[in-house]
Amino acid sequence: MWDPDTELQEHAERYAVGHDGRHPFTDAWPWAEAIVAWYRRRPQRLTSRAEVVVGEDDWALVVVGVAESLRLRMRASEIGDIRVDLLADELLLWAQTGHEFPQPSERGWPAPDGPYADRWDALADVLIAGTDRGRSVVRAVTTVLRELEFLARSRPYLRGAAYNTLMEYRFAAQGCDTVTLAEVAPALGVTPVPVQDVAWYAGLGGSPTG
Numbered sequence: 001m002w003d004p005d006t007e008l009q010e011h012a013e014r015y016a017v018g019h020d021g022r023h024p025f026t027d028a029w030p031w032a033e034a035i036v037a038w039y040r041r042r043p044q045r046l047t048s049r050a051e052v053v054v055g056e057d058d059w060a061l062v063v064v065g066v067a068e069s070l071r072l073r074m075r076a077s078e079i080g081d082i083r084v085d086l087l088a089d090e091l092l093l094w095a096q097t098g099h100e101f102p103q104p105s106e107r108g109w110p111a112p113d114g115p116y117a118d119r120w121d122a123l124a125d126v127l128i129a130g131t132d133r134g135r136s137v138v139r140a141v142t143t144v145l146r147e148l149e150f151l152a153r154s155r156p157y158l159r160g161a162a163y164n165t166l167m168e169y170r171f172a173a174q175g176c177d178t179v180t181l182a183e184v185a186p187a188l189g190v191t192p193v194p195v196q197d198v199a200w201y202a203g204l205g206g207s208p209t210g
Helices: 004-018 026-039 056-071 089-096 115-130 132-155 160-174 182-190
Strands: none
Touching: 004 026, 004 182, 026 056, 026 132, 026 160, 026 182, 056 089, 056 115, 089 132, 132 182
């Protein structure tokens, strides 16, 4: 029987088997660094959301929050196949601890291991404290990922026949057209780009890998 309180831990264990023992959060980390770096250097806002204004210490927590958003979505797909439209609100939803969501480090939301575990702990402490600082970090994570979503919607690296092929696949598989993280990977400079099926990204800039 499926137990939501064991879902993240069981996914981490399965993931480690196929990824040289690494935790999903470890593999999410370089993507998070790249996403935040892209946000901070982009020439203009893509949405109407206010610009993120936080100190450098909190920018470090924003990176952790983006990595955790990715880790939470990785339980459902390869990192390159993550739907960008679902990513922005992931941490916001989980940070609403209480009746529906556990607190960080509880059984249903286990801490990662690996080289960035101490940084995850720092974010967890801020979220558990329930202060304005924690809420500010969560808003910043949401804003950064919402900007990434708007970039993805423009499909800057997917044109013509490649777009038609991918759209037809997504309608057949999911009943809707979506935009994935792999489609904006060239803007982030992250390689490789793990996806479930490389063929469906034919014609896309970058290097998706199965």
